[in-house]
Amino acid sequence: MKHICIIGNSAAAISAVEAIRERDKDSRITMISDEEYPAYCRCLISYLLAGDISEGKLALRPQDFYTQNKIDLVLGKKVVKLDPKKQRLTLADNEKIEFDIALIATGARADFPDIKGINKEGVSGFRTIKDAKDCLTWAQFAKVASVLGGGLIGLKAAYALRKKGLDVKVIVKSKHVLSQVLDETGAAIVQRHLEHHGIDVLPDQDVAEIIGNGQVKAVKLGSGKVIGSPIVIVGKGVKPNIELVKESDIKTEFGIITDEYLKTNVDGIFAAGDVAQCFDLVRGAAYINALWPNAIEQGKIAGANICGEKKAYAGSLAMNSVEFFGLPIISIGLKKTEPGFEALEFIDKRNSIYKKFIIKENVLKGFIAIGKINNSGVILKLIRDSIDISSIKQDLVSDSFSYARIIDLVGKDEIYTNIPAY
Ligand SMILES: Cc1cc2nc3c(=O)[nH]c(=O)nc-3n(C[C@H](O)[C@H](O)[C@H](O)COP(=O)(O)OP(=O)(O)OC[C@H]3O[C@@H](n4cnc5c(N)ncnc54)[C@H](O)[C@@H]3O)c2cc1C
Secondary structure (H helix, E strand, O other): OOEEEEEOOOHHHHHHHHHHHHHOOOOEEEEEEOOOOOOEOHHHHHHHHHOOOOHHHHEOOOOOHHHHOOEEEEEOOOEEEEEOOOOEEEEOOOOEEEOOEEEEOOOEEEOOOOOEOOOOEOEEOOOOHHHHHHHHHHHOOOOEEEEEOOOHHHHHHHHHHHHOOOEEEEEOOOOOOOOOOOOHHHHHHHHHHHHHOOEEEEOOOOEEEEEOOOEOOEEEEOOOOEEEOOEEEEOOOEEEOOHHHOOOOOOEOOOEEOOOOOEOOOOOEEEOOOOEEEEEOOOOEEEOOOOHHHHHHHHHHHHHHHOOOOOOOOOEOOEEEEEEOOEEEEEEEOOOOOOOOEEEEEEEHHHOEEEEEEEEOOEEEEEEEEOOOOOHHHHHHHHHOOOEOOOOHHHOOOOOOOHHHHHHHHOOOOOOOOOOOO
16 A cells, blocks of 8 residues: 655645545545645635635635545644655654655745845735734734735735725836736736725835834835835745755756656656646746646646556646726736737726737737626637637627637537636
8 A cells, every 4th residue: 555645735735635535545645734724725815814704714625624535634844855765755843754656735935035124023925824814913903014016916915905994005026016917008907996996006116125123114115215014915926845855856947847747757756736837838838827726737637647547737827817896807828929929909998998819820829808807718718729710810809709709619518617716
């Protein structure tokens, strides 16, 4: 009976363990996580902070999930080393765990830039339940909060703190918010909407220092301007948690390199989720699209292949869907044209409606929709399957465009794939 060790206890790990138990009821499974909580939906922590949902609503599986699936769950322990040769894990307290097969589903963590004062009390990433609960406590005593970074996670934190009634400053190094998700036109619409709801966006700004004696008091910008702020949220991107394999032969770049079976270059070692660098359907190269549905799908496939199957993963896509103060935003694939690409656009600034299609050789490579997001599932299908759109191209931006227009291209049984709400 083999011993399968899963490092991580979130989207990728849970879907992998379910895929394994569907096929193998007997093998011993140990799941190890350095968080103190059973698996929860990380995507919803901002709603906990906003007071929209209670902590119990974050739970990903019922309380008896681990016993029902005969899983030895180890919480609050960090794996510091994975030794493929010895088939052994070393935990931070030096405990050793032997394994036959290992799945690395360690995800990613908030990336903290090297700024003076970044370690002060009151400064936090926004990745875990603990981060959200810390912010909840601090928000009781604060009137102002600063968010470093205008990406999806930073803006989700800003939105939640604004809903708590705080004055929120979003300090963005790039020229506009959501620079990884939208183009300039789309970002300007979103920024105007956020400002209309009381969030101050400060683009093109650098943070020189975080000021305070132990506890943060203010943020000093590169311009010299000082913003009084007892809360600072760091939303400057994420870093895959790959340190545990650094001393091994497992290939890494930004993340852990996997093949289409989510296998690493070392036998018996798999990787899935935000830590895994695997094929991107639009870029046509290994890339990390750190998103929940990608982690779930990769976990499922890794789980099946851990049980000896040869299930291939088609590849991941950058697909984001989020809503701020009633304004829905979707972006899939590329957001900017490159040489040899063309773009079709529709914009209605007064009503905050924007649509953009990015096309290369009659294949959709990217899509942005703001304000009106109908048919996005259809567009996702066209992008994911690289369908030739030459016969429908001119209809894409029209309001009357719908699934009916592409039935001949995709067939009837492929109706509406969901886009994950960010
Ligand atoms: C605020 C927020 C909102 C988000 N909203 C969305 C959304 O709406 N839609 C969407 O698609 N995506 C969203 N995401 C991204 C999504 O949460 C991630 O893509 C997803 O959680 C990745 O799952 P994972 O299993 O790969 O890793 P993670 O969820 O990062 O989990 C990894 C687990 O492994 C543990 N771990 C790491 N290293 C070790 C170690 N060395 N030893 C032991 N344990 C370890 C971690 O503590 C963690 O529990 C959001 C993320 C955040 C932070």
